[in-house]
Amino acid sequence: MFCPCGSNLHSNQCCERFINLAANKRVILPTTAEQLMRSRYCAYSLNNAEYIYQTYAKASQKQQSIADIEEWAQQCKWVKLTVYSQTNSTGNECTDDYDYVEFSAFYIQQDTLYEMREKSRFIQELNDDNQLAWRYLDGDIIKHQALTQIKRNDPCPCYQLNDNNGQQKSKKIKKYKHCCGR
Template identity: 35%
Template sequence: MNSDQTCPCGSKKTYKECCGIAHGNIMDVKTAEQLMRSRYTAFTLANGEYLNLSHHSKTRPQTRSERRDIIRWAKSVKWIGLEVIQSIKGKEEDIEGIVEFKAHFTERGRPNMIHEKSTFIKENGHWVYDTAL
């Protein structure tokens, strides 16, 4: 992705000004919502390394096969857009937060959506995805 293109997460900023910051250094992620947006963008880019890094160590996919399957799926769909519904806590000073979102995509030519409330916590000083509620 060209760093001057609009970020896929829907922030209306360039990738470089938005999720590119998180993808460059996860320690620069300030909020749970910012991490969730950066994970959505990582899915659109099939950036498995970042998806793994931004996933809580206790709940992340453990096997190479699981991680490959996630990337294979991310590449197989056409990502359309992200809609953030609400964020609860998850600010820079918090240690946990919840973000509800809808990730729109087409799979095999059919519209689809992931509607999820996700929990995020700080691990090793930075935000990580924990689980879906």
């Protein structure tokens, strides 16, 4: 199965290795802010609120709760991630204290397809094992809008947006009611 982050890698070779090992208290850390952002998107799609909470910067964790994160993740069906850029505060390749990742996350909530475009800010902090780890600090939402109301017999947006998530196309496009609309 391909990773929900859209990398075209298998899940166990991509984001799930960070998420699963974190749950078992064994550590393989994302080496870039973009890897962390992709793994957080994947965790949302898997409803893994614990990982999302763990990857907030310490200053941001105080404003979050695992229950709130879990509630938000469960309300949505995450269908696509598009990464536009990764830069540091000077606009050069990422080498400073803060890295920025601009992306769009597409999700379905109550039969409506949404796009949320954000420029997220990441920082490196020492984790519990005294290793430097990327953490999500905050983000500026550039755009958050409903794109379309989805009817039961419409083609499923996950198929259209992801080109069937990198897998071979079937002969027939799935209808929303037989896919994400269940």
